[in-house]
Amino acid sequence: xxxxxxxxxxxxxxxxxxxxxxxxxxxxxxxxxxxxxxxxxxxxxxxxxxxxxxxxxxxxxxxxxxxxxxxxxxxxxxxxxxxxxxxxxxxxxxxxxxxxxxxxxxxxxxxxxxxxxxxxxxxxxxxxxxxxxxxxxxxxxxxxxxxxxxxxxxxxxxxxxxxxxxxxxxxxxxxxxxxxxxxxxxxxxxxxxxxxxxxxxxxxxxxxxxxxxxxxxxxxxxxxxxxxxxxxxxxxxxxxxxxxxxxxxxxxxxxxxxxxxxxxxxxxxxxxxxxxxxxxxxxxxxxxxxxxxxxxxxxxxxxxxxxxxxxxxxxxxxxxxxxxxxxxxxxxxxxxxxxxxxxxxxxx
Amino acid sequence: xxxxxxxxxxxxxxxxxxxxxxxxxxxxxxxxxxxxxxxxxxxxxxxxxxxxxxxxxxxxxxxxxxxxxxxxxxxxxxxxxxxxxxxxxxxxxxxxxxxxxxxxxxxxxxxxxxxxxxxxxxxxxxxxxxxxxxxxxxxxxxxxxxxxxxxxxxxxxx
Numbered sequence: 169x170x171x172x173x174x175x176x177x178x179x180x181x182x183x184x185x186x187x188x189x190x191x192x193x194x195x196x197x198x199x200x201x202x203x204x205x206x207x208x209x210x211x212x213x214x215x216x217x218x219x220x221x222x223x224x225x226x227x228x229x230x231x232x233x234x235x236x237x238x239x240x241x242x243x244x245x246x247x248x249x250x251x252x253x254x255x256x257x258x259x260x261x262x263x264x265x266x267x268x269x270x271x272x273x274x275x276x277x278x279x280x281x282x283x284x285x286x287x288x289x290x291x292x293x294x295x296x297x298x299x300x301x302x303x304x305x306x307x308x309x310x311x312x313x314x315x316x317x318x319x320x321x322x323x324x325x326x327x328x329x330x331x332x333x334x335x336x337x338x339x340x341x342x343x344x345x346x347x348x349x350x351x352x353x354x355x356x357x358x359x360x361x362x363x364x365x366x367x368x369x370x371x372x373x374x375x376x377x378x379x380x381x382x383x384x385x386x387x388x389x390x391x392x393x394x395x396x397x398x399x400x401x402x403x404x405x406x407x408x409x410x411x412x413x414x415x416x417x418x419x420x421x422x423x424x425x426x427x428x429x430x431x432x433x434x435x436x437x438x439x440x441x442x443x444x445x446x447x448x449x450x451x452x453x454x455x456x457x458x459x460x461x462x463x464x465x466x467x468x469x470x471x472x473x474x475x476x477x478x479x480x481x482x483x484x485x486x487x488x489x490x491x492x493x494x495x496x497x498x499x500x501x502x503x504x505x506x507x508x509x510x511x512x513x514x515x516x
Numbered sequence: 517x518x519x520x521x522x523x524x525x526x527x528x529x530x531x532x533x534x535x536x537x538x539x540x541x542x543x544x545x546x547x548x549x550x551x552x553x554x555x556x557x558x559x560x561x562x563x564x565x566x567x568x569x570x571x572x573x574x575x576x577x578x579x580x581x582x583x584x585x586x587x588x589x590x591x592x593x594x595x596x597x598x599x600x601x602x603x604x605x606x607x608x609x610x611x612x613x614x615x616x617x618x619x620x621x622x623x624x625x626x627x628x629x630x631x632x633x634x635x636x637x638x639x640x641x642x643x644x645x646x647x648x649x650x651x652x653x654x655x656x657x658x659x660x661x662x663x664x665x666x667x668x669x670x671x672x673x674x
Contacts, residue, residue, distance in 0.1 A: 219545070220541050221540070222540055222550075474534060474538070477537060478530075478537040479530065494523065
């Protein structure tokens with residue numbers, strides 16, 4: 169079907185216009201798909217949080233409360249966009265777009281299945297790390313331009329946190345790149361088709377890298393236990409204290425899409441992407457491989473939610489101690505171990 | 517060496533915490549604490565120590581346990597309880613004896629501190645477990661706890 173649309177577009181338009189139209193179509197599809205997916209992640213978060221706390225969660229709007237987040241989104245869209253006195257208007261309005269656009273851009277490179285990948289570049293993993301760290305600029309701008317001390321403190325904390333933990337994310341992924349020898353995401357998955365998932369291929373260093381990636385990834389998305397950026401009890405709502413309506417919704421949605429991105433990176437790099445476990449659906453051609461991808465992503469997201477509703481929030485100094493005294497040294501040693509394993513050719 | 521044991525302890529305690537919340541997660545569907553209130557109005561039972569309002573229980577022959585000692589009135593920090601009392605002739609001894617005419621309780625003022633119930637020497641007043649106390653007219657919140665024509669149970673004062 170996609171092929172038909174492609175041919176039809178190229179038949180009615182000149183080549184340049186057709187490819188731009190195609191890009192716009194794909195971008196719109198992704199935008200709508202992930203806006204809705206983000207809303208349902210919010211629903212999932214609320215439901216899972218409720219179950220962790222022996223509550224019921226949203227259950228009034230629609231069956232099992234399924235339309236609750238839809239209703240919330242409609243409410244946010246219809247709300248007035250307020251702002252405080254003496255804000256930096258331009259930056260204030262720009263900040264939410266920085267955050268949401270970076271997280272949507274990062275989605276483009278993920279191979280959801282063998283065919284379903286918008287943009288397969290050979291530096292995929294590098295692109296992901298680079299793009300996902302732009303998001304913090306949006307947070308900093310938002311905090312700075314709000315003319316609010318809580319927002320500013322939240323934004324500064326976010327800067328500290330992201331700059332520190334970016335290192336751990338990068339290095340733990342680098343450990344796995346040593347094993348794959350490629351940064352292209354589709355290539356990384358192809359390697360796992362023959363040799364088993366990378367978390368198994370890489371022996372102990374891969375497991376350690378996965379643990380470090382999960383910790384640092386949770387910190388990257390500013391989620392509890394690393395949510396001191398928006399620590400409600402101290403800072404109101406942190407950097408987005410002064411935002412309302414749709415702009416607030418952008419920040420909110422971006423947080424959940426970022427969670428999806430971190431989980432997707434973990435799935436691609438450690439758990440074989442859209443490959444089925446032990447190749448059980450290898451021969452079945454009609455089976456949608458994207459389902460495996462989503463199942464794995466949801467498991468990782470559940471793990472992150474489990475973290476969130478179990479662990480208490482870290483203090484700023486504890487946050488930095490964890491990164492610079494524990495994660496970073498372990499990570500560096502881990503890379504050396506991984507290099508030795510590959511040098512001695514211990515791979516399965 | 518303590519560096520590694522700290523990491524080990526850290527991971528161990530985190531996993532302990534996760535196992536606790538994990539248990540909650542698994543059991544949440546059955547043991548949810550949330551009451552779906554307006555829906556389960558008929559079956560909802562409040563727990564024993566719930567403080568709904570102060571009541572004075574009466575038995576079958578319309579007798580309560582209040583001697584009119586006014587200790588609850590004195591104990592009450594904001595004058596929620598007012599007792600209008602009288603003297604009557606005791607049938608058994610023939611002496612004059614204090615008895616309550618009206619035990620007035622202003623639910624609108626009550627802070628549910630429970631000092632009156634602790635002060636009561638004869639357990640004449642207790643907490644009720646009702647929870648739907650809102651009314652449209654606030655005069656309805658001034659309640660007379662002793663029922664009309666009731667009298668104190670014999671032998672309470674001994």
